Amino acid sequence: MPDSSFDGKLAPYKPLPQCKAFLICERVGVDAVTGQFNLHRIVNFLSFQQFPAESPPLAAYFQLYDGIGQYDLSMELRDLADDTSVAAEIFSHLDFPERLVKMELVLPIDSLRLPRVGRYEIAILFDGREVATQFIDAEDDNGPGT
Amino acid sequence: MALEHNNGNDQAGAPKEPRGIQPHGEAGRHEHIITAADAGWITPTAFVLPVKFVPVDPPRLVKRKPPAAG
Numbered sequence: 001m002p003d004s005s006f007d008g009k010l011a012p013y014k015p016l017p018q019c020k021a022f023l024i025c026e027r028v029g030v031d032a033v034t035g036q037f038n039l040h041r042i043v044n045f046l047s048f049q050q051f052p053a054e055s056p057p058l059a060a061y062f063q064l065y066d067g068i069g070q071y072d073l074s075m076e077l078r079d080l081a082d083d084t085s086v087a088a089e090i091f092s093h094l095d096f097p098e099r100l101v102k103m104e105l106v107l108p109i110d111s112l113r114l115p116r117v118g119r120y121e122i123a124i125l126f127d128g129r130e131v132a133t134q135f136i137d138a139e140d141d142n143g144p145g146t
Numbered sequence: 147m148a149l150e151h152n153n154g155n156d157q158a159g160a161p162k163e164p165r166g167i168q169p170h171g172e173a174g175r176h177e178h179i180i181t182a183a184d185a186g187w188i189t190p191t192a193f194v195l196p197v198k199f200v201p202v203d204p205p206r207l208v209k210r211k212p213p214a215a216g
Contacts, residue, residue: 029177035189038177059180060197076208077199084205089197097190104192108182113201130211 017067017096017103019132024122028059028106037061037104045137046114053138055112060122062105062132067096071126077112078121080135086120087113094126114138 026041039061046055060075073094077087096103114120117140123133180188182196 027179029179030188030192032176032178037192073195075197075199078208079205082205083208083210085202085208086205087199087201089199091195094193094195101191104189106180106184106188106192106194107197108180108184108194110182110196110198112199 014068014127015066016126016129016131017064017071019062019064019124020102021061021063022124022132022134023061024134024136025059025061026056028061028108037106043136045139046112047139047141048114049141051117051138051140052113052115055109055114057111058109060107060109060124060134062107062124063102064096064105064131065102066099067094067103067126068099070095072128074125074128075107076123076125078123079115080119080121081116086115112136 023039024043025039026043029038029040030036031038043058046053070093073091075089075091076085078084079086094105112120117138120136120138121133122136123130125131178184180194184194185196187193
């Protein structure tokens with residue numbers, strides 16, 4: 001029996017870019033002489049005195065390669081306590097000029113609204129498909145037992 | 147005596163800062179801190195996209211790919 005999945009009605013499969021680095025930091029600078037990026041103060045956790053909390057501005061840095069053409073790009077903030085998406089940002093699109101070019105992507109983040117203490121995940125999605133995630137912990141600054 | 151502009155870098159022997167570039171890094175390198183105002187291509191292979199998260203209300207369950215069998 002012929003395989004109906006090859007009847008030409010399916011959209012052609014487009015590989016997702018590969019993510020080689022995803023780091024969240026306080027800020028990203030670009031060297032005026034060399035054009036290289038500097039990552040300042042990589043952030044693994046944030047401390048707050050009360051919740052819900054608003055983080056200070058952050059920046060996400062990505063190294064990507066093996067992308068083909070244009071992708072719709074989006075980002076999600078997930079609360080891992082109940083595996084829900086609590087915030088999202090939809091971008092327009094990102095174009096990979098050449099497949100084997102290593103692209104650097106810098107996303108200045110206005111702030112993160114974190115409803116409670118716990119572990120969160122930031123995910124980047126291309127065409128609605130997850131490419132990379134990174135954890136960030138929200139901690140109570142009042143110490144244990146408070 | 148003529149005064150020489152050095153962008154406030156007064157340490158003896160310290161390199162002079164070029165005009166229009168502010169030193170930011172701890173190592174004193176000439177560096178531009180990337181902000182939302184830099185949106186777009188900043189080099190042929192580097193892109194800046196500002197992010198402003200919007201709350202998802204009510205929060206929705208994350209769709210995760212099931213682990214591959216075997």
